[in-house]
Amino acid sequence: MGAFLIKDIMLLLRDRSELLILLAMPFLLIAILGFSLRGIFSGDLEALEMDIALVSEENEAQAVASIQNEIEEMGVPPEQTEALTQAAESASPQTMLVSLFEDESLSELITVERMDRAQAQQSLDEETVDAVITLPEGFTQKSLRNMLFGSKEGSELELLAADLSSPQTDVLDSILQEFVRTVNFEASISRLSGQESAAEVSGGIETITAREPITSFQYYTIGMAVMFVLFVGSTIAGQANLEQKQMVFDRIRLSNRSPLLYLSSKAIAASAIVTVQLALLFSLSALLFQTFAADSWAFWSGIAIISITLAFSVGCLAALMVAITLRLESDAVPAIFSGGVISLMAFVGGSFMPLDGMPEMLRAIGNWTPNGAALSAYFSWLLEPDLSQLMEPLMRIGIVAVVFLLLALALFPRKGGAA
């Protein structure tokens, strides 16, 4: 096995054109795409600027007064009544929300204008505002009851956006989620597109303060890395084809070595090359573009786990391609794979752009490609280094790898005997 591995790696190291494809090309693309598409990702705040309309369907002062009456009718001691009445006044959620948008850090990005519902809908239709936040009738009352009396009554905000999938809407949604969490409401925010009628949608609350957004360099370092590791498969299959053509494969067969040893050495060589390739791309990108700020062992361990799983999967893919190449006695398989299939896999896997706006079926296919599943795993780890979040994408990569391996074993021409 060692002899095969050393030979395969030496051959790759001496093939400058392959090295260029496997290492220099992705690095060049990371640099080009990382710099040129910086604005699309969170690195450029201008891209997130938005105007919103705030619609209040209640009289805030009346709602606060009504709660204050309820406090007085509760028959609690006068000191407590006074404290609760003051709290109701100062913690009015409507006032807090407006102050949140007036905060220095958000006011640069978000401009808020108070409107009535009809005006807001018209502005949304005319695209003079990007979204409408509506505080429905009873919102303040329900929220204050929640806060002060611990009632389990849910209160809800309504978010109406022209484009639900835009990054701006995502940011606004996250801000509102954080807002409701901060004021400790048992509330949900209903998200509706501009064309839909208002319907309540409850969703989980996520924290936006614990995660940094993914930068363009992070996106393309990972996107290009998971795409270019696939070329290792065609490189290894191309090598096998050359070995067959030049009768070196026959020499290997004459040495009485098990044909499966040859196949497994190809898979292991491919896995080893992918591991080194990923390590080089990530570390170079981190050094030159400061792609990954996290420098803890825990962070890099997660990256290593994903990379090794991906490398295993590409190894199995390489074995499958070797098996088909040797069976067909043709170099068509590596040529077609590197000439078109990789680009297709990279596209559905999300290497070129996020697939958020793409059809569900395309995203599902992408999730079952080794590169697409690895991309999800890397992003998930970047956003929240939680091992349990990795299980699903890693399992998908593993299942696909096993399928590749079984197919490779079934298709590999076992010319162990006189064949």
Place this chain on the structure above:
Amino acid sequence: MLETDKLTKQFKDTIAVDDVSLVLKRGESVGLLGPNGAGKSTAIAMISTLMKPSSGDVRLNGKSVLKKPDDMRRVLGVVPQKIALYEELSAYENLKFFGRLYGLSGNKLEQRIEYVLELVGLADRKKELVKNYSGGMQRRVNLAAAMMHEPEVLIMDEPTVGIDPQSRNHLLETIRKLNRDEGMTVLYTSHYMEEVEKLCDRVYIMDHGKVIAEGTKEELKAILSDQETVLIEFDQNYPELFKKLSEIEGVQHSTIEEQSLKLIIPRGTRMLAALFHEAERYGAQVINVNVQTPTLEDVFLRLTGRKLRD
């Protein structure tokens, strides 16, 4: 030691090897002579256990190797017609890889590499990449790689195709040394009659997939023992004269080569006077006349009606 019994290989409608039975005794050097397309390489592939025959058997020391090729592969060193090496690796790296495949390691591996490199005369250039070698040097490494595991039988498929005379001589000398000094059994296929004549004790002649003659060189030449070859060189080509001379009574075979005419005639026939007389009538100038004993090439010509390199 090694024998084939009615070995046949059929590809769809074409019979590449037809009922071929060969025997190689230990320490023998046997030639398989035939023109391109005669079926030599297919026969070699089957003997080497790399191709399954359509019918027939291959036996090593009396045991069939078709189902269990391991024993055969252990004793075989195969030098294919192609350069079966990694061009991007040096000769040393190639030999190390193939040596390790045969389970060699450490000092034993290094010593074996040194030995085979000395044998093929490339010890001083072992670090150069194979792609930078001349064709002849590549063929020598091709032989060295087949020698790494100390095989008992060396099977060579046209090992001198496309190389310079110096490399060819070196290669032939190496093979002769291996056979005569080290007792290695050799099966040598070629369409170069002079190589087979120089190296081999016994010869099988193949054409159109069949063995058409076999025996020692002397036995084969005895086929033509009652004949002799007359080679007449003229100052230029005389098509009409050459046709006339070929038709003289007693001429058994004739070949025209530019301005030369080769005739196979019965030994002891007094035909030269008639030939000169006819040439004089045509006003042709004879430059040289050579009466030869038959070669294997002549035997092949007689048996098949065509030349080895046709």
